[in-house]
Amino acid sequence: MKSQQGFSLIELIMVIILIGILSATAAARFSGRSEFDAQITRDQAISLIRQLQISAMNGDSQPLTVESNCLGVCDANRQDANNSLRYQQTQTTFSIYPLNRGSSSLFFNLLGQPTVSEAPTAALSCTSGCTITITAKNNQTASICINSQGYIYKKTDEACSQ
Numbered sequence: 051m052k053s054q055q056g057f058s059l060i061e062l063i064m065v066i067i068l069i070g071i072l073s074a075t076a077a078a079r080f081s082g083r084s085e086f087d088a089q090i091t092r093d094q095a096i097s098l099i100r101q102l103q104i105s106a107m108n109g110d111s112q113p114l115t116v117e118s119n120c121l122g123v124c125d126a127n128r129q130d131a132n133n134s135l136r137y138q139q140t141q142t143t144f145s146i147y148p149l150n151r152g153s154s155s156l157f158f159n160l161l162g163q164p165t166v167s168e169a170p171t172a173a174l175s176c177t178s179g180c181t182i183t184i185t186a187k188n189n190q191t192a193s194i195c196i197n198s199q200g201y202i203y204k205k206t207d208e209a210c211s212q
Contacts, residue, residue, distance in 0.1 A: 084141075087186035091140045092204065095184060096194055098122050098135060099202050106158035111168040113155040116146035116182055143185045148178075156180070162200035174198055179210030 057065075098121065102114050112133070115124040121144040122134030137143060146154060156175055157168045164180065165172040182194040195210035196202050 084186065084188050085190070087140065087142055087188070088184050088190045088192040091135060091142045091184050091186070092192035092194060094140070095121055095135055095144075095182065096202055096204070098133070099182075099194070099196070102133075103158045103162050103200060103202065106168075107160055107162050109160070111157055111159075113157055113168070114164075115155045116144050117154055118143045118145065120144070121182070121184075141187050145183045145185075147181050147183070156196070158200060163198065164196055164200060181205060181210050 099114055102112055102122065105112060112123050114122065117124055119137040120134055124134055124136075135142075135144075146156075153166070156164045157166070157172065159165050159170070159172065164175040166175050176196050177198045179198070180196045182196070184192045184194070193205035194202065195205045197211055
């Protein structure tokens with residue numbers, strides 16, 4: 051009887067599985083992070099805004115500035131990466147609606163509510179909800195809502211609630 055040559059069924063299945071794993075890994079590398087830039091930056095922005103809010107509740111009020119190329123403490127003299135997200139880091143742009151009396155800055159009071167200035171008696175802002183929109187280079191967007199009581203969350207519906 052002649053001996054059989056070739057691969058067993060188990061060996062062939064293992065090779066197919068290994069090729070599948072390698073191709074899935076390679077495909078993930080080629081897709082890059084650009085598909086997720088807006089969502090990643092949104093999650094970072096929520097953390098940053100909450101950090102500024104907590105600082106304000108502890109008596110260290112800093113403005114939350116929303117400019118096209120910066121979100122956070124955007125003072126040119128303070129390039130602190132921990133207090134802002136900048137276009138150079140994230141490759142995303144930022145916008146806020148509605149504008150706060152023509153200003154792109156929000157403050158938080160000792161209760162964590164958004165206000166128009168850092169004065170203790172400042173009028174509340176975002177009375178009908180503020181929306182911060184983050185746009186990635188591939189035009190994908192992600193949004194954040196801030197309601198009148200200071201709750202910061204991912205926007206999932208058409209309008210931010212009060």
